[in-house]
Amino acid sequence: xxxxxxxxxxxxxxxxxxxxxxxxxxxxxxxxxxxxxxxxxxxxxxxxxxxxxxxxxxx
Amino acid sequence: xxxxxxxxxxxxxxxxxxxxxxxxxxxxxxxxxxxxxxxxxxxxxxxxxxxxxxxxxxxxxxxxxxxxxxxxxxxxxxxxxxxxxxxxxxxxxxxxxxxxxxxxxxxxxxxxxxxxxxxxxxxxxxxxxxxxxxxxxxxxxxxxxxxxxxxxxxxxxxxxxxxxxxxxxxxxxxxxxxxxxxxxxxxxxxxxxxxxxxxxxxxxxxxxxxxxxxxxxxxxxxxxxxxxxxxxxxxxxxxxxxxxxxxxxxxxxxxxxxxxxxxxxxxxxxxxxxxxxxxxxxxxxxxxxxxxxxxxxxxxxxxxxxxxxxxxxxxxxxxxxxxxxxxxxxxxxxxxxxxxxxxxxxxxxxxxxxxxxxxxxxxxxxxxxxxxxxxxxxxxxxxxxxxxxxxxxxxxxxxxxxxxxxxxxxxxxxxxxxxxxxxxxxxxxxxxxxxxxxxxxxxxxxxxxxxxxxxxxxxxxxxxxxxxxxxxxxxxxxxxxxxxxxxxxxxxxxxxxxxxxxxxxxxxxxxxxxx
Numbered sequence: 001x002x003x004x005x006x007x008x009x010x011x012x013x014x015x016x017x018x019x020x021x022x023x024x025x026x027x028x029x030x031x032x033x034x035x036x037x038x039x040x041x042x043x044x045x046x047x048x049x050x051x052x053x054x055x056x057x058x059x
Numbered sequence: 060x061x062x063x064x065x066x067x068x069x070x071x072x073x074x075x076x077x078x079x080x081x082x083x084x085x086x087x088x089x090x091x092x093x094x095x096x097x098x099x100x101x102x103x104x105x106x107x108x109x110x111x112x113x114x115x116x117x118x119x120x121x122x123x124x125x126x127x128x129x130x131x132x133x134x135x136x137x138x139x140x141x142x143x144x145x146x147x148x149x150x151x152x153x154x155x156x157x158x159x160x161x162x163x164x165x166x167x168x169x170x171x172x173x174x175x176x177x178x179x180x181x182x183x184x185x186x187x188x189x190x191x192x193x194x195x196x197x198x199x200x201x202x203x204x205x206x207x208x209x210x211x212x213x214x215x216x217x218x219x220x221x222x223x224x225x226x227x228x229x230x231x232x233x234x235x236x237x238x239x240x241x242x243x244x245x246x247x248x249x250x251x252x253x254x255x256x257x258x259x260x261x262x263x264x265x266x267x268x269x270x271x272x273x274x275x276x277x278x279x280x281x282x283x284x285x286x287x288x289x290x291x292x293x294x295x296x297x298x299x300x301x302x303x304x305x306x307x308x309x310x311x312x313x314x315x316x317x318x319x320x321x322x323x324x325x326x327x328x329x330x331x332x333x334x335x336x337x338x339x340x341x342x343x344x345x346x347x348x349x350x351x352x353x354x355x356x357x358x359x360x361x362x363x364x365x366x367x368x369x370x371x372x373x374x375x376x377x378x379x380x381x382x383x384x385x386x387x388x389x390x391x392x393x394x395x396x397x398x399x400x401x402x403x404x405x406x407x408x409x410x411x412x413x414x415x416x417x418x419x420x421x422x423x424x425x426x427x428x429x430x431x432x433x434x435x436x437x438x439x440x441x442x443x444x445x446x447x448x449x450x451x452x453x454x455x456x457x458x459x460x461x462x463x464x465x466x467x468x469x470x471x472x473x474x475x476x477x478x479x480x481x482x483x484x485x486x487x488x489x490x491x492x493x494x495x496x497x498x499x500x501x502x503x504x505x506x507x508x509x510x511x512x513x514x515x516x517x518x519x520x521x522x523x524x525x526x527x528x529x530x531x532x533x534x535x536x537x538x539x540x541x542x543x544x545x546x547x548x549x550x551x552x553x554x555x556x557x558x559x560x561x562x563x564x565x566x567x568x569x570x571x572x573x574x
Contacts, residue, residue, distance in 0.1 A: 006285040007132075010285065014343055017138060018258070018340055020339065020340060021336070021337045024334070024337045028107045029248050032107070032108045036240075036241065
């Protein structure tokens, strides 16, 4: 590949990787927040960190 | 100083919050399983957040940025190789699912299940050596970020490092893996926000922007700043090495602790599948910042060291408030990587070195008890010793970081030291899990021979005048060292196990009921 093609490739790859990164961060951040809140509630109540914490996938 | 009181206030609120959470976590620790693998109860999204965070520490941001600063756009190839290997692991569950199915807490525990306690002990020693050397640069690079970002005088770099380590050690001692999961989640959100704002501001800065950065790379590096095949620092050997190490790198204890903490082998595999979408961004955004720093200082301060250039640029261009958010995100990144690594290596030292030696001296059997111990130390004593070794390791890191001088870039140092362990894993873990003939003599040879190549490299780099001519390519090109050591480790198991099947019949493992 010539250098001009590499420049186009890196720009496309950078844009695609940024979109994928932020999309996963937003999705996981929202869904995982419930798990973390449950963990903190359990700890505040003196229970094990993972007791009674349903997977956010299932809720 | 580049920052205002608002930025420092944001940082103080974050650090205070994490200390409170760490103190809360102490009450959630009921045994060694809670302390090391959070009771093996991590749900999918929390496991993804914590895994992404561990792979994206402040040290990662620093050494990825250094690669971008020194090599231009070429290091982007690392992100592509990481994506390919993550997709393969996420799709097939390669290594991850089977190790999780065996319910081990540390990777060397697998050696006792498949081979013998002696192999576990040797594996634990090698993993400890590789892990602590690999981690040696983490604190000093983190400290250099803070010094560069805030505009503090460089003479304070060692003091800042010690202060940051003290906070991390306190936090890790409190809640173990539960603490780690909580900081990881905070980092996941904060650092992603920092990435987004930082990149947006760079792209819209009058001196920077995509086109200016491309032009600067063309001017300073020429075509080899874009073409990874033609660049002598990369080339085919580096690309092949990145692919191989991406596949076996999954057994790196701090990374593997997430899948091992997942609630099932299926969740362990899913964690890799989801997080694969982030691996390119995790690598390329810091590299992009490194290129931006090279562009930013190209005329005003071309001799500025890359370790200071990127943070100094961010400190100068980010507005008040965003700078504080970035600082808190980076401090979270520092904490989440250090607490994970300190916990991982301390866990290995206690469970795979100290406890097996005690069990051997007591001549106790090699069976795993219900509480996850193996006949050496009790669960309570294991937690006690893990905490003690966290403190010892942190002290070592502070001394190492202050004294050691890098032979190449930080990125290459990480990969060569990681190879001390990875190379043995090709034979002992990959073949041990998937090749029925893998046996104990093969495991010993794979671990020893695989580790010797990168250790020799580190010694030879310090004493180049003593190295014979035919070995010089290995000293001058760390990519060749990594690749050679992986091949040596795999071949050692294959040849030795094939020759010793009758004298040392392999121990079978059952994966029949795995999800």
